Amino acid sequence: MSTPPPLLGATPDETLAAFVTRARADPGVVGLVLSGSQVHDGMVTALSDHDLHVVLRDRDASPLSGLDWFRSGHLDLVVLTLDEFRRRGLPGDAAAFSRYSYVHAKVLLDRLDGEIGAVLDRKRVLEPDEARAAAAGHLDAYVNQTYRSLKSFRDGRDALGHLDAAESVPYALEVVFALHRRVRPYNKYLRWELERQPLGDRREWSAERLLDVLRRILADGDPAAQRALFQDIERAARGAGHGDVLDAWGDDLRLLRPPSLSGGGPAGREGSRGSSGP
Structure with missing residues (x-):
């Protein structure tokens, strides 16, 4: 059975809010991270969407895993496991090119007592x-x-x-x-x-x-x-x-x-x- 797509609101903000509510109700979701133009003051335009990274305990923990790389005019999703999130963007990772997306990212949900934020901090600057x-x-x-x-x-x-x-x-x-x-x-x-x-x-x-x-x-x-x-x-x-x-x-x-x-x-x-x- 396919995963229902996010509900589209009248605006990108409404669409994001509805999806965040859905993700918060899912125990398999351990973190939500917002990136893109929305976390760069002054860069948002009338056409800006929301780039959201959804962190799962594992691939089988949530039906939201089926929404990886969902794209719309309001919301872009990257759905990944906690282990994938820890590695993503760092040297040696296939998605090392994506590291900058985490530099100014904001944590919207962290069910791991600060671990989501700590993983982000590791990505923000070079050791x-x-x-x-x-x-x-x-x-x-x-x-x-x-x-x-x-x-x-x-x-x-x-x-x-x-x-x-x-x-x-x-x-x-x-x-x-x-x-x-x-x-x-x-x-x-x-x-x-x-x-x-x-x-x-x-x-x-x-x-x-x-x-x-x-x-x-x-x-x-x-x-x-x-x-x-x-x-x-x-x-x-x-x-x-x-x-x-x-x-x-x-x-x-x-x-x-x-x-x-x-x-x-x-x-x-x-x-x-x-x-x-x-």
């Missing part, structure tokens, strides 16, 4: 060792992709250099946020994060500065913008103790630095480490 490993790995990939791009620009292959430059941006953002033990936000919330919870007090990580540089890189791969971003990231990465990752690139880094800092102008070697994948 020190986790942050260091993430920053190092993404830094190496970022340098690789930027080096590929600038080699193409150097060799007159601007369109291909643009493609590599665009692919460097996600790695760059992962590095910048990991250096601050932060989970990289979804692009939709990037400005929100930079303005509401700044990455320190350095100008290069302000919303105005960082988004302008990223727009220039994404627009056409602008080599000057790429080098400006690399200069900022190199300074921050070395300050955080990741000089070994950068130094492994040797003289290839000259190509990534502004001409005034590269010791005589951009240079690079074909067939070097940047020729292999990250």
